[in-house]
Amino acid sequence: MNQVELINVSKSFDKQQDILNDINLSIKKGEFFVLVGPSGSGKSTLLRMIAGLEDITDGIIKINERAVNHLPPKDRNLSMVFQNYALYPHLTVEQNILFGLRAKKVNKQEQQKRLNETCQMMEISNLLKRKPKELSGGQRQRVALARSVVSEAPLCLMDEPLSNLDAKLRAHMRIEIKRLQKRLGLTMIYVTHDQVEAMTMGDRIMVLNNGRIQQVGDPITLYNKPANLFVASFIGSPKMNMGKAVFSDQHLIIEDDLHLPKESIKSAMISETKNITVGIRAEHILPAEDSGVTHELTVVNVEQLGNETLISFEIGKELWTAKWLGQWNVHTGDKLPVHISADNISFFDSNSGRLLEASSTEKEEVLAI
Amino acid sequence: MNEVAIQSDGVATPDFKKIKKKQQLIRFLKGILFLMPSIILFAVFLFYPLIRTIYLSFFLTDASGSTTVFVGLDNFINMFSSPVFRKSMQSTFLFVIFTVPGTVLIGLFLAILANEKLKGIGFFRTIYSSTMGISVAAGSVFWLFLFNPTMGWLNEILNFFGIEAIGWLTDPSWALLSVSITTIWMNLGFIFLILLGGLQSIDSYLYESAEIDGASYFYKLRRITIPMLSPTLFFVITVSLINAFQTFGQIDMLTSGGPQNETNLIVYSIYQEAFMNYQYGTASAQAVVLFVIILVLTFIQFKLGEKKVHYQ
Amino acid sequence: MKIPLRRKVIFYILLVVSAFLVFAPALIAFMMSFMTNQDIMSGKLIPTTITFDNYLAVFERFPLLNYLLNSFIVSIVIMIGQLMLSSLAAYAFVFMEFKGRNFLFFVFISTMMVPFEASVIPNFQTIRDLNLIDSYAGLTLPYFAMAFGTFLLRQNFKQIPKELKEASEIAGMGHFKFYLSVVLPMAKTSLITLGVYGFLTSWNMYLWPLLATTNDSVRTVQIGLKQLQTQEQLNEWGVIMAGGIIVVIPTLILLFLGQKRLQQGLAEGAIK
Ligand SMILES: Nc1ncnc2c1ncn2[C@@H]1O[C@H](COP(=O)(O)OP(=O)(O)OP(=O)(O)O)[C@@H](O)[C@H]1O
Ligand SMILES: [Mg+2]
Numbered sequence: 001m002n003q004v005e006l007i008n009v010s011k012s013f014d015k016q017q018d019i020l021n022d023i024n025l026s027i028k029k030g031e032f033f034v035l036v037g038p039s040g041s042g043k044s045t046l047l048r049m050i051a052g053l054e055d056i057t058d059g060i061i062k063i064n065e066r067a068v069n070h071l072p073p074k075d076r077n078l079s080m081v082f083q084n085y086a087l088y089p090h091l092t093v094e095q096n097i098l099f100g101l102r103a104k105k106v107n108k109q110e111q112q113k114r115l116n117e118t119c120q121m122m123e124i125s126n127l128l129k130r131k132p133k134e135l136s137g138g139q140r141q142r143v144a145l146a147r148s149v150v151s152e153a154p155l156c157l158m159d160e161p162l163s164n165l166d167a168k169l170r171a172h173m174r175i176e177i178k179r180l181q182k183r184l185g186l187t188m189i190y191v192t193h194d195q196v197e198a199m200t201m202g203d204r205i206m207v208l209n210n211g212r213i214q215q216v217g218d219p220i221t222l223y224n225k226p227a228n229l230f231v232a233s234f235i236g237s238p239k240m241n242m243g244k245a246v247f248s249d250q251h252l253i254i255e256d257d258l259h260l261p262k263e264s265i266k267s268a269m270i271s272e273t274k275n276i277t278v279g280i281r282a283e284h285i286l287p288a289e290d291s292g293v294t295h296e297l298t299v300v301n302v303e304q305l306g307n308e309t310l311i312s313f314e315i316g317k318e319l320w321t322a323k324w325l326g327q328w329n330v331h332t333g334d335k336l337p338v339h340i341s342a343d344n345i346s347f348f349d350s351n352s353g354r355l356l357e358a359s360s361t362e363k364e365e366v367l368a369i
Numbered sequence: 370m371n372e373v374a375i376q377s378d379g380v381a382t383p384d385f386k387k388i389k390k391k392q393q394l395i396r397f398l399k400g401i402l403f404l405m406p407s408i409i410l411f412a413v414f415l416f417y418p419l420i421r422t423i424y425l426s427f428f429l430t431d432a433s434g435s436t437t438v439f440v441g442l443d444n445f446i447n448m449f450s451s452p453v454f455r456k457s458m459q460s461t462f463l464f465v466i467f468t469v470p471g472t473v474l475i476g477l478f479l480a481i482l483a484n485e486k487l488k489g490i491g492f493f494r495t496i497y498s499s500t501m502g503i504s505v506a507a508g509s510v511f512w513l514f515l516f517n518p519t520m521g522w523l524n525e526i527l528n529f530f531g532i533e534a535i536g537w538l539t540d541p542s543w544a545l546l547s548v549s550i551t552t553i554w555m556n557l558g559f560i561f562l563i564l565l566g567g568l569q570s571i572d573s574y575l576y577e578s579a580e581i582d583g584a585s586y587f588y589k590l591r592r593i594t595i596p597m598l599s600p601t602l603f604f605v606i607t608v609s610l611i612n613a614f615q616t617f618g619q620i621d622m623l624t625s626g627g628p629q630n631e632t633n634l635i636v637y638s639i640y641q642e643a644f645m646n647y648q649y650g651t652a653s654a655q656a657v658v659l660f661v662i663i664l665v666l667t668f669i670q671f672k673l674g675e676k677k678v679h680y681q
Numbered sequence: 682m683k684i685p686l687r688r689k690v691i692f693y694i695l696l697v698v699s700a701f702l703v704f705a706p707a708l709i710a711f712m713m714s715f716m717t718n719q720d721i722m723s724g725k726l727i728p729t730t731i732t733f734d735n736y737l738a739v740f741e742r743f744p745l746l747n748y749l750l751n752s753f754i755v756s757i758v759i760m761i762g763q764l765m766l767s768s769l770a771a772y773a774f775v776f777m778e779f780k781g782r783n784f785l786f787f788v789f790i791s792t793m794m795v796p797f798e799a800s801v802i803p804n805f806q807t808i809r810d811l812n813l814i815d816s817y818a819g820l821t822l823p824y825f826a827m828a829f830g831t832f833l834l835r836q837n838f839k840q841i842p843k844e845l846k847e848a849s850e851i852a853g854m855g856h857f858k859f860y861l862s863v864v865l866p867m868a869k870t871s872l873i874t875l876g877v878y879g880f881l882t883s884w885n886m887y888l889w890p891l892l893a894t895t896n897d898s899v900r901t902v903q904i905g906l907k908q909l910q911t912q913e914q915l916n917e918w919g920v921i922m923a924g925g926i927i928v929v930i931p932t933l934i935l936l937f938l939g940q941k942r943l944q945q946g947l948a949e950g951a952i953k
């Protein structure tokens with residue numbers, strides 16, 4: 001059953017046209033759905049349209065199979081968590097959590113019951129009498145979550161709820177939110193500009209850019225089969241290595257620099273396309289020891305992360321990065337033998353940006369697990 | 370399954386355009402509801418009187434203020450040819466020239482003094498702003514004594530230095546100046562408070578970086594304080610101008626417009642014409658003039674204020 | 682920032698001298714109000730004997746208490762009226778979206794261009810025709826709507842994050858409830874500032890009470906003071922000054938308490 005459905009939805013502001021274009025989307029009940037995209041891509045706008053805080057210029061939004069275009073937020077039976085938490089500074093934590101229930105005139109007993117349950121779940125029972133400014137960032141975040149949980153609305157919207165927290169707390173809250181969502185069976189629409197957050201939390205992810213859907217799919221699909229160049233470079237860290245490529249008689253030449261034997265590329269469709277961009281993930285530029293040297297590349301930068309090592313090379317005008325597990329004693333300027341296989345390369349049409357063929361090995365890796 | 374869904378949609382989907390229109394109307398009505406009390410009172414006590422004043426200025430009236438004869442522009446023609454009114458305009462402008470720069474400069478001086486981070490500065494701030502809490506009537510009474518020709522302190526001081534006593538409020542060549550001094554004193558507190566507020570909103574890092582460059586006190590004053598304060602100064606000047614044109618209480622208490630109409634400022638002149646002589650028509654004509662002056666001043670404030678002056 | 686000693690001394694001298702000059706008229710009046718008539722006549726600076734006779738006299742000979750009460754009522758009523766109307770209007774300008782809002786805002790701005798003094802004649806007639814001369818309503822009503830207060834509060838309301846409003850919408854809270862339970866408590870300091878300002882200016886009103894009162898029933902203390910001054914004539918300065926001091930004491934206290942807030946609040950409202 002679809003909890004939320006968007007049909008040909010678009011949005012224009014008075015001052016700015018076409019913020020969102022032709023959005024078609026269905027979100028299933030109980031799904032953790034992540035909206036991700038760069039700043040200004042229209043994520044918040046879309047979320048706010050679902051919430052009823054923003055007018056819908058065109059199209060239909062349905063919640064529970066019912067068109068809700070005309071309904072005010074309160075009649076859409078949803079809750080929302082804001083980036084700055086939107087806690088009322090003059091109210092105590094308890095009053096903040098009960099704010100919505102009081103506005104809806106839920107009876108006192110029910111209020112108390114839900115308050116107790118929620119506070120126990122969120123572990124904030126000892127904070128009830130404090131004001132928001134007497135709380136740490138993480139505690140505020142919890143109160144904001146509690147306010148949303150206590151409403152018992154089946155649909156929960158979150159707009160970058162973790163962006164004000166430090167990295168450690170963010171990682172922790174990611175898990176906590178995800179667990180909460182599963183436990184309560186909520187349908188979650190979660191906005192973030194952070195692809196790591198999207199990948200780690202989402203059952204499904206929608207990538208948005210310039211008000212257009214780039215791709216919708218589960219995290220692994222987005223990673224392995226990015227529908228276009230934008231998704232390819234947006235999803236994954238470090239970013240996918242890209243380069244322009246042309247065919248010579250025997251070779252595929254990337255950025256006038258790297259040569260790969262042509263016969264290793266099977267698809268005929270690729271050879272027919274004029275302008276090709278290739279992409280390869282950092283973990284697929286392998287240390288040569290394992291499987292024979294294909295190229296010798298000059299190291300321009302090394303980042304030691306402890307459990308892995310990021311090594312950068314200059315390929316034509318592009319900077320490529322390799323990610324090697326473990327600690328490697330390499331230095332800037334070294335000539336490093338590496339192994340690059342054509343199987344690991346994804347091909348895109350440079351003009352349209354569309355994916356021509358995804359790398360082939362990755363599927364096997366996933367299946368092997 | 371699909372077909373059924375589409376069918377039921379066709380029934381269930383309401384006409385959003387229509388609903389949107391209705392919601393807009395409701396939003397409009399709610400907004401108006403919040404503004405209604407203010408709008409009604411503005412209409413009754415501000416806009417209606419404005420129109421009514423202009424209307425009255427074309428008529429002669431009886432003692433109760435009802436119109437009797439339409440006289441066209443006669444009220445205005447008579448007014449501008451009347452030496453009394455011309456004197457009144459002249460006094461008003463002189464008064465403005467005396468009081469506005471006086472108030473602003475002294476207020477600025479005090480604000481700059483009181484902006485210094487010194488011990489006990491709070492006390493001085495309170496003192497300097499105190500005249501804001503002293504009403505026109507009380508202030509006039511205080512100064513009435515100071516101006517008193519025989520016992521007043523001002524003449525006693527002159528006497529001490531061997532200078533002849535001055536008829537502060539009775540001598541035509543001194544009266545307007547005396548009233549101006551009183552007015553400067555009365556308005557000082559308010560102007561001081563606003564300027565101090567403006568000074569305190571200047572970011573202190575500006576001064577700190579100048580300090581590191583070794584700038585002198587007066588250099589900082591000229592290059593940082595005054596330019597950064599310019600929007601506030603501008604506001605304060607306009608407010609003082611408008612206040613000066615509307616001065617009434619101290620005239621009524623100190624001089625009643627005398628001697629020889631020297632201090633017959635425009636609002637006092639309107640008051641006399643309307644409520645002493647019952648000439649509502651001519652009084653209204655004068656009020657129209659006052660309105661035009663204020664209109665122009667406020668308009669200049671808005672036009673220039675938009676640009677937020679930051680003279681370097 | 683450290684201030685050099687030499688400059689410190691100069692500043693203190695300037696501060697003290699200016700303070701003395703600014704406060705002198707009030708100080709002299711204060712001292713005179715405790716002087717006997719003889720002391721005043723002989724031009725003494727400091728009273729030889731301190732007497733409260735002047736204060737007793739002014740209360741005895743004059744319905745001063747009555748005037749004070751009137752002023753108090755009038756000022757409080759105007760203050761509350763202004764706070765209510767200004768905050769409602771400011772709320773609409775900040776939190777409500779509707780057609781014509783910008784136009785209405787322009788109307789509010791334009792009221793700043795109409796000086797009350799220039800419209801005093803029709804206002805007098807209106808109040809007279811409504812039979813409100815010599816009534817609290819007649820004294821206060823014209824002052825309820827206030828563009829300056831609306832702007833000041835609008836500035837302040839704008840600082841309330843709009844997410845708070847949106848959260849309340851999702852919770853299903855209406856405008857009026859949000860205004861009462863969130864906006865007003867959050868803007869408390871600005872409301873106090875505006876209240877103090879409104880009280881001060883109302884207490885000190887002169888022209889309108891002069892026109893709108895004809896007898897002692899609702900006459901305010903400012904007009905009372907004018908009468909005191911004209912009736913007592915020149916010989917009894919001590920009594921007049923006692924009257925003057927009594928008139929300024931409530932406002933001075935209020936000002937001393939609220940000086941800091943006023944200064945911040947007014948600067949905020951004055952310059953966006
Ligand atoms: N009220 C508005 N009027 C006009 N344009 C707007 C308005 N609100 C948003 N926009 C524009 O719509 C576009 C999308 O904004 P939106 O807030 O949805 O971006 P976002 O994806 O949430 O970005 P971020 O990650 O920075 O929050 C932006 O270009 C923004 O300038
Ligand atoms: Mg956003």
